[in-house]
Amino acid sequence: MEHHIIAEMTEPGGSTLKEWHMVRGEQPESMCGRELDLSAQKLSSDAWGTDQARPFCHTCGALFLREVP
Template identity: 50%
Template sequence: MEHEMRAEYEEGVEPGPDAEVKNWHMVRRDGIKAMCGRMLSESAATQPADRWGEPEGEPFCFLCGAVYLREVP
């Protein structure tokens, strides 16, 4: 299964190139439901799953990380 990271923003903040990311979550490819169960915006920024654990992927949802580690080989 393929994954990607999707941004979560503070309440009331619209997704966009200048919007500050509150947390990065892991979703199954092209999904909007994070692995922790949080629903994310379809227009939220995304980045490849291989940025998980790198500075570009911080801050990251710890619950998504735990579920992701159990799912990837």
């Protein structure tokens, strides 16, 4: 399954990052269950665990670790 990282902003359409979340495919819901704006900034799943994808949702990170080899 394809994963990618998407930004959650502090307010809709805002410019301040709250945290990054992992998403399966093109679902509008993150792995932790948050509804996200699909037009928000995205990163490749390869950015997981790097400084580029911090702060990262703890729940999404834990679930992602259990899904990828």
